[in-house]
Amino acid sequence: MTVxxxxxxxxxxxxxxxxxxxxxxxxxIDRAAKARARVGLAILAxxxxxxxxxxxxVMFALVADSRIAHHGGAxxxxxxxxxDILDRNGEVLATDVRVPSLYGEPRRIIxxxxxxxxxxxDLPDLDAGELRERLSSRRGFVWLKRDLTPEQQREIYHxxxxxxxxxxxxxxxxxxxxxxxxxxxxxNIDNQGIAGMEKWLDGHGxxxxxxxxxxxxxxQNPVELAVDLRVQHALRDELVAARAKFKAxxxxxxxxxxxxxxxxxxxxxxxxxxNNPHEALDPxxxxxxxxxxxxxxxxFKAFTIxxxxxxxxxxxxxxxxxxxxxxxxxxxxxxxxxxxxxxxVPEIFTYSSNIGxxxxxxxxxxxxxxxxxxxxxQLDRLxxxxxxxxxxxxxxxxxxxxxxxxxxxxxxxxxxxQAMMGxxxxxxxxxxxxxxxxxxxxxxxxxxxxxxIKPETSEMMRYLMRLNVEKGxxxxxxVPGYYIGGKTGTADKVINGHYxxxxxxxxxxxxxxxxxxxxxLLIMLDDPQVIAETHGFNTSGWxxxxxxxxxxxxxxxxxxxxxRLNLPTADALILASIKESR
Amino acid sequence: MxxxxxxxxxxxxxxxxxxxxxxxxxxxxxxxxxxxxxxxxVRRERDRIAAxxxxxxxxxxxxxxxxxxxxxxxxxPVVPTQFDALDRLPDRPPQFIKPDSKDPIxxxxxxxxxxxxxxxxxxxxxxxxxxxxAPMPAADPDR
Numbered sequence: 273m274t275v276x277x278x279x280x281x282x283x284x285x286x287x288x289x290x291x292x293x294x295x296x297x298x299x300x301i302d303r304a305a306k307a308r309a310r311v312g313l314a315i316l317a318x319x320x321x322x323x324x325x326x327x328x329x330v331m332f333a334l335v336a337d338s339r340i341a342h343h344g345g346a347x348x349x350x351x352x353x354x355x356d357i358l359d360r361n362g363e364v365l366a367t368d369v370r371v372p373s374l375y376g377e378p379r380r381i382i383x384x385x386x387x388x389x390x391x392x393x394d395l396p397d398l399d400a401g402e403l404r405e406r407l408s409s410r411r412g413f414v415w416l417k418r419d420l421t422p423e424q425q426r427e428i429y430h431x432x433x434x435x436x437x438x439x440x441x442x443x444x445x446x447x448x449x450x451x452x453x454x455x456x457x458x459x460n461i462d463n464q465g466i467a468g469m470e471k472w473l474d475g476h477g478x479x480x481x482x483x484x485x486x487x488x489x490x491x492q493n494p495v496e497l498a499v500d501l502r503v504q505h506a507l508r509d510e511l512v513a514a515r516a517k518f519k520a521x522x523x524x525x526x527x528x529x530x531x532x533x534x535x536x537x538x539x540x541x542x543x544x545x546x547n548n549p550h551e552a553l554d555p556x557x558x559x560x561x562x563x564x565x566x567x568x569x570x571x572f573k574a575f576t577i578x579x580x581x582x583x584x585x586x587x588x589x590x591x592x593x594x595x596x597x598x599x600x601x602x603x604x605x606x607x608x609x610x611x612x613x614x615x616x617v618p619e620i621f622t623y624s625s626n627i628g629x630x631x632x633x634x635x636x637x638x639x640x641x642x643x644x645x646x647x648x649x650q651l652d653r654l655x656x657x658x659x660x661x662x663x664x665x666x667x668x669x670x671x672x673x674x675x676x677x678x679x680x681x682x683x684x685x686x687x688x689x690q691a692m693m694g695x696x697x698x699x700x701x702x703x704x705x706x707x708x709x710x711x712x713x714x715x716x717x718x719x720x721x722x723x724x725i726k727p728e729t730s731e732m733m734r735y736l737m738r739l740n741v742e743k744g745x746x747x748x749x750x751v752p753g754y755y756i757g758g759k760t761g762t763a764d765k766v767i768n769g770h771y772x773x774x775x776x777x778x779x780x781x782x783x784x785x786x787x788x789x790x791x792x793l794l795i796m797l798d799d800p801q802v803i804a805e806t807h808g809f810n811t812s813g814w815x816x817x818x819x820x821x822x823x824x825x826x827x828x829x830x831x832x833x834x835x836r837l838n839l840p841t842a843d844a845l846i847l848a849s850i851k852e853s854r
Numbered sequence: 855m856x857x858x859x860x861x862x863x864x865x866x867x868x869x870x871x872x873x874x875x876x877x878x879x880x881x882x883x884x885x886x887x888x889x890x891x892x893x894x895x896v897r898r899e900r901d902r903i904a905a906x907x908x909x910x911x912x913x914x915x916x917x918x919x920x921x922x923x924x925x926x927x928x929x930x931p932v933v934p935t936q937f938d939a940l941d942r943l944p945d946r947p948p949q950f951i952k953p954d955s956k957d958p959i960x961x962x963x964x965x966x967x968x969x970x971x972x973x974x975x976x977x978x979x980x981x982x983x984x985x986x987x988a989p990m991p992a993a994d995p996d997r
Contacts (some may be wrong), residue, residue: 367908368904370904445910447908448912506916509920625861709981753933753937829932834937835937837935
């Protein structure tokens with residue numbers, strides 16, 4: 273319009289006509305003011321355009337940077353990083369290794385037949401039919417093969433096939449194989465923990481990180497476990513040998529620090545290789561120490577005697593009548609090593625007298641017995657970091673007969689780790705500390721613990737444990753220099769609802785060293801057979817006890833326990849110190 | 855006239871500023887690329903370290919070391935009798951020669967004649983009969 277007006281105004285025309293056109297076009301307004309307004313408008317428009325350009329430039333500058341930074345992460349798969357797991361000495365128990373995986377983008381593949389042919393040539397274990405089907409689909413992304421070797425990756429790369437590529441994925445590896453399988457657990461193909469400490473890690477924030485997609489890079493803080501790989505190996509080695517020697521169904525062992533509650537080693541043989549997680553599905557390979565419950569047999573007499581001594585109603589000098597089998601209703605309680613005389617408390621312990629233990633428990637009473645075991649955590653499910661745990665089998669109605677049988681370890685099934693927690697409390701001065709698989713200092717352990725028996729009772733129990741190795745059922749565990757104390761247990765196994773006469777579960781609980789306790793040890797054999805060397809016996813003293821001695825001889829130097837030769841007997845060393853302190 | 859000079863100065867400043875900004879931008883791009891490259895290198899190194907650590911863990915596995923030791927070495931597991939306490943270690947023999955002496959042999963001769971000096975290790979006088987070092991029993995596995 274303006275242009276038109278200007279062309280019109282430039283044309284030579286009589287003034288009156290110009291006046292007319294102007295007044296028609298613009299009306300009667302001051303032209304100078306109008307021109308200023310127009311210029312102002314143009315300035316504003318140009319300024320806006322330049323501002324937009326400047327803003328875009330800034331945006332481009334910023335975006336370009338972030339794109340470059342992002343470029344380095346290309347080819348890395350989704351968030352699956354896990355922290356390393358180390359043992360107490362910093363040895364690697366589990367770590368992530370980057371492995372390439374092959375994927376295809378079917379829409380970008382030009383010749384499916386050629387691709388199938390070339391890929392199956394490099395990866396012979398790939399099924400050609402399935403591969404063809406996958407590559408012919410209309411999907412944008414398909415996995416072709418997880419976990420390639422570097423050679424395979426190089427070969428496929430050099431074929432230059434369009435539409436196939438590699439993604440680096442984190443793969444969990446366990447360099448020690450089966451050595452620590454049950455403690456550490458394992459992960460599934462997507463690197464999520466499904467058992468053991470791996471699952472515990474997922475439960476403690478790692479799963480949330482994975483969901484948020486933040487756990488892409490290597491996680492910096494490794495997790496330190498309480499387990500000592502060397503002790504674990506020594507224990508496992510001895511247990512594997514023992515299981516083969518006694519043809520047992522299973523062999524299991526625990527080494528527990530009595531002051532901090534750390535599980536330094538835990539083996540349940542048969543175990544599995546966490547690199548091969550499908551082995552774990554075999555039900556014979558369960559972790560018997562936390563997921564199994566067992567009647568622990570005579571080792572429970574340690575609890576019974578401790579309760580009797582702690583109640584004050586019984587002293588080390590008390591004696592109980594074991595001349596005849598204890599008759600209760602239609603049941604007769606016999607002794608395996610029958611002495612047929614009146615036995616003192618130390619004799620009940622060293623001869624492992626069922627009658628004596630039952631009478632001692634009855635002397636204290638049914639309710640006190642129940643509440644004592646409750647206090648020691650034997651009647652409730654023990655929860656540790658491991659996700660797998662089992663509830664003890666406690667009699668629903670607890671009468672005198674239950675107290676009699678539980679006094680010598682039948683009629684109450686507990687997880688062996690749970691029993692060891694109780695025994696550690698009897699040994700360490702009377703403080704019950706919940707066991708842990710993570711590193712924990714002694715001070716932390718003591719702070720978590722609660723007192724369950726008097727320190728004097730604990731000292732008397734250590735005396736009895738040592739006495740039992742010096743002259744009792746655990747003589748074969750003696751290793752000169754380590755001052756081992758221990759209690760044996762042989763429980764008849766329940767087969768089809770009845771106690772078997774021939775099948776037994778034997779166990780041995782040891783304290784190391786008995787005068788200044790630092791560790792407790794459990795050896796457990798499931799259904800050990802009679803062999804020539806055991807002279808027709810399959811009781812604990814002939815199988816679990818010598819294994820315990822062999823284990824102690826191997827692990828004591830690793831645990832930093834100084835051998836002390838020529839120590840006096842338990843009577844002179846521990847009993848005398850109890851009397852002195854009174 | 856002054857306005858024109860100002861105009862030229864401003865144009866000059868503009869060109870300089872543009873050049874300067876361009877240089878900064880270029881440098882920052884170079885730096886950013888270097889950073890990204892270093893980051894990916896660090897990541898690769900870390901992965902390689904992890905792979906090597908895993909491999910070391912496999913090689914250092916006690917079961918493997920034990921098998922190799924049994925096969926190639928004559929070593930046996932330690933027995934308690936092979937340990938002894940530090941306080942039962944005999945005293946260190948007296949030093950005859952100072953490390954910086956010019957005439958070691960002369961000093962040695964002088965010191966040997968000193969009364970009260972001991973040569974070699976002798977047992978410390980036993981304060982308590984029970985603490986006296988007992989002869990170590992020979993390590994006998996059948997015992």
